Amino acid sequence: MGTMDGHEIPSKRTLCHSRGSCPGRDGLRKRRGRLHRTKRVGATFHPLIYNACMNMKRGLVLGFAFFLAACQPAPPPVVRIIDNDNVITLQTDEIVPSTILSQAGFTLNPKDRLLLNGLPVSESQPITIYPTILQIRRAANVLIITPEGQQAIQTSAFTVGEALAQAGMDIRENDEIEPPADSPITNPTTIKYIPSRELTINVDGKVVRVQSSAQTIGEALAEAGIPLLGLDYSLPSGDEALPSNGQIKVVRVSESVLLAQKPIPFESELIASADVPLDQTQILSPGENGLNVQRIRIRYEDGQEVSRLTEDETMVRPPKTRTLAYGTKVEIKTAVVDGVEIKYWRAVQMYATSYSPCRLGTDNCGSTTASGKPLKKGSVALRTSWYLSMKGQPLFIPGYGYGSVDDACGGCVGRPWIDLGYSDSDYEAWHWWVTVYFLTPVPQNIIYVLE
Numbered sequence: 001m002g003t004m005d006g007h008e009i010p011s012k013r014t015l016c017h018s019r020g021s022c023p024g025r026d027g028l029r030k031r032r033g034r035l036h037r038t039k040r041v042g043a044t045f046h047p048l049i050y051n052a053c054m055n056m057k058r059g060l061v062l063g064f065a066f067f068l069a070a071c072q073p074a075p076p077p078v079v080r081i082i083d084n085d086n087v088i089t090l091q092t093d094e095i096v097p098s099t100i101l102s103q104a105g106f107t108l109n110p111k112d113r114l115l116l117n118g119l120p121v122s123e124s125q126p127i128t129i130y131p132t133i134l135q136i137r138r139a140a141n142v143l144i145i146t147p148e149g150q151q152a153i154q155t156s157a158f159t160v161g162e163a164l165a166q167a168g169m170d171i172r173e174n175d176e177i178e179p180p181a182d183s184p185i186t187n188p189t190t191i192k193y194i195p196s197r198e199l200t201i202n203v204d205g206k207v208v209r210v211q212s213s214a215q216t217i218g219e220a221l222a223e224a225g226i227p228l229l230g231l232d233y234s235l236p237s238g239d240e241a242l243p244s245n246g247q248i249k250v251v252r253v254s255e256s257v258l259l260a261q262k263p264i265p266f267e268s269e270l271i272a273s274a275d276v277p278l279d280q281t282q283i284l285s286p287g288e289n290g291l292n293v294q295r296i297r298i299r300y301e302d303g304q305e306v307s308r309l310t311e312d313e314t315m316v317r318p319p320k321t322r323t324l325a326y327g328t329k330v331e332i333k334t335a336v337v338d339g340v341e342i343k344y345w346r347a348v349q350m351y352a353t354s355y356s357p358c359r360l361g362t363d364n365c366g367s368t369t370a371s372g373k374p375l376k377k378g379s380v381a382l383r384t385s386w387y388l389s390m391k392g393q394p395l396f397i398p399g400y401g402y403g404s405v406d407d408a409c410g411g412c413v414g415r416p417w418i419d420l421g422y423s424d425s426d427y428e429a430w431h432w433w434v435t436v437y438f439l440t441p442v443p444q445n446i447i448y449v450l451e
Helices: 012-019 047-070 097-104 160-166 217-223 384-390
Strands: 002-004 007-009 028-031 034-037 078-083 086-091 113-116 132-137 140-146 149-155 176-178 189-194 197-203 206-212 233-235 247-251 253-264 268-277 281-285 290-301 304-317 322-329 333-337 340-355 379-382 394-397 401-408 417-421 431-439
Touching (some): 078 097, 097 132, 206 217, 384 401
Parallel strands (some): 078 132, 379 401
Antiparallel strands (some): 113 132, 176 189, 197 206, 394 431
């Protein structure tokens, strides 16, 4: 082993055994499983040059290998096909979905839907996206029940809402949908669909418009946040179906209870008293009103009182009866009236009118009194009840003179009333109050209280 420029130079044998081959004709070549040596006279090699040669040969070998690999044909793309629970994987050079499905033995029905990687795709649209998943959404049998009837459809929709839209239903927020709109479609599926309607609600002095698919007015009001509370009611009634004209009125009802005092009038009783002069009365006990307390329920509709109902009435103080003594004491008196001295036992203020045979208040004339006597001056008439008790009693009337109770006056009611008789020839009109004196003798039957 020698040196060059201060570096140690290995022998040719050392180089060949350490690297496996030698550059130039002095290198070692492998032939028939043996190493063959060659000589180059007068030349020696540096180790760096030797390594460069070896690396270049290796690079050529690797590049040739990659070239051969690139020239090999690429395998077909992989397509995954999902048909409900049936999943297969297929390698194919086809790019049209219908052809790929045909290769895999799948057939699309008219109502089926095809999805490419989860998005709708036409069966004739070429595939440009890999990896590829083709999903077949088979059409399901769906029965839609509405207030107008039933509708059977086939649809590949994923949700109830999508199926209704495909059936031409204009879905709104307050429509009644059962199952809910986001429920998945299975085969078969029955959908109950009640479209909402516009309602106009008059309540609390306002007009509220809402959409509702409720079955009754009460349910619609509750959905709209206008429930019927307590005694409230609606027109039409809350248990009725939604009105065809959509008009609803809500009447707010409230009640209050009032305790009211109600006086109880006292009664009066009359008792005869021989100590009290005739036609006079004397109070023996004054009497006192009683008191009831009423429980009254007052009903208001939209703030206006509409009724009062007395629910209970309790007597808290009973009335006390007034006792009056009417006089039965008859006293005969003497007086001079119109220059005539008379004796009388009763004097009564009466309203006086007059009549004659042809002034009876009828179309006919009559000259006979109830007693059978002819009608003339001196015959007087009293109300029927008085006439029956006082028939024939003598009287004296200032401005008229003596008279006798000979006739009954059917219209002389409501007050003490006397009708003075005349003939047609000497008739005088009377329309004023007068004192009537009842002359002696005192009759056996006396009306002590003139009513």
